[in-house]
Amino acid sequence: MLAVYLTACKSNKTQIQQESTTVGTIRISAEESFKPFLEEEIKVFKSSYPDANLIIEYKPEIECLKDLTLDSTRMIFITRGLTEKENSSFKSNLGFSPRYEILAYNAIAIVVHSNAMDTLFSLNDLREKLIGNNTQTIVMDGNHLTGVMRFLKDSLMKDAPFGKNVISANGSDGVLDYVKTHPSAMGFVGMNWINDTYNPKQNELRKFVKTAMLECTLCAEKGLYAQPSQSTIGKGQYSLSLPIYYILKENFDGLGSGFLNFLSSERGQLIFKRSFLVPAKMSFTERNTTVNSD
Numbered sequence: 001m002l003a004v005y006l007t008a009c010k011s012n013k014t015q016i017q018q019e020s021t022t023v024g025t026i027r028i029s030a031e032e033s034f035k036p037f038l039e040e041e042i043k044v045f046k047s048s049y050p051d052a053n054l055i056i057e058y059k060p061e062i063e064c065l066k067d068l069t070l071d072s073t074r075m076i077f078i079t080r081g082l083t084e085k086e087n088s089s090f091k092s093n094l095g096f097s098p099r100y101e102i103l104a105y106n107a108i109a110i111v112v113h114s115n116a117m118d119t120l121f122s123l124n125d126l127r128e129k130l131i132g133n134n135t136q137t138i139v140m141d142g143n144h145l146t147g148v149m150r151f152l153k154d155s156l157m158k159d160a161p162f163g164k165n166v167i168s169a170n171g172s173d174g175v176l177d178y179v180k181t182h183p184s185a186m187g188f189v190g191m192n193w194i195n196d197t198y199n200p201k202q203n204e205l206r207k208f209v210k211t212a213m214l215e216c217t218l219c220a221e222k223g224l225y226a227q228p229s230q231s232t233i234g235k236g237q238y239s240l241s242l243p244i245y246y247i248l249k250e251n252f253d254g255l256g257s258g259f260l261n262f263l264s265s266e267r268g269q270l271i272f273k274r275s276f277l278v279p280a281k282m283s284f285t286e287r288n289t290t291v292n293s294d
Helices: 002-015 032-048 061-068 084-094 123-130 147-157 171-181 200-205 230-234 255-264 266-274
Strands: 024-031 052-059 073-078 099-113 138-141 166-169 186-190 209-211 213-215 241-248
Touching: 024 032, 024 061, 024 255, 032 052, 032 171, 032 186, 032 255, 032 266, 052 061, 052 255, 061 073, 061 147, 073 255, 099 147, 099 171, 099 230, 099 255, 099 266, 123 147, 123 213, 138 147, 138 171, 147 186, 147 241, 166 171, 171 186, 171 209, 241 255, 255 266
Parallel strands: 024 052, 024 073, 138 166, 138 186
Antiparallel strands: 073 241, 099 186, 099 209, 099 241
């Protein structure tokens, strides 16, 4: 009888693993356009903490928010925080408010074919295209309300619907492939899908597509245009920059908190920087130094 009891205890200890900031399993939902840099963040995190199991799904922003209402999903990454109504609802149901904050800044790149002659746009130009007054084909990343689509709708469209010239592709890769094979089309993707000069696939793609320039609405001098980059985002010169938020519904020191700590640390923020995004938690500045040979 004692042997059976000891075997049962040993079995229970094996089956039940205490979650911590570096051990356990967490389900995460993330905006589809965030995939390149989040995959790198997870890879580096798991290399340090192999007992951390991060199960991540990439989907439209609206689906990520729906997932957050489920018990199985504790963490999401999207382009906005919670509204007051959403926060109150979670607090009422959970007994506490989820944490959310900006981790880094991305931008929406305007992608055109490499042979396109028209590469300078104002915000009004984009609005006219998106509502269909200009019938140029516009391709977006998805069939639902993604973060890119929502941001464009909120910042440019106001209450106007998208025109019939706006079509959907299967994710950011689909947008880029469409513009690559349709010289007269224009696409919108996260900057991180086209500006990574260390990525061989993106380097090859830039032979066929390029990013257009957008009028700088905050510049003192009129008539200036900027391409999306870390510099133009950081200086407020690119008008379609957007934040990368985490939202975490965890009121204990679990794996979600551990991953968040990593993303906010120097290593995590450097990965954002190396993904050609602008870190929000740390400032990395280049300094000129003099080496004394004596």
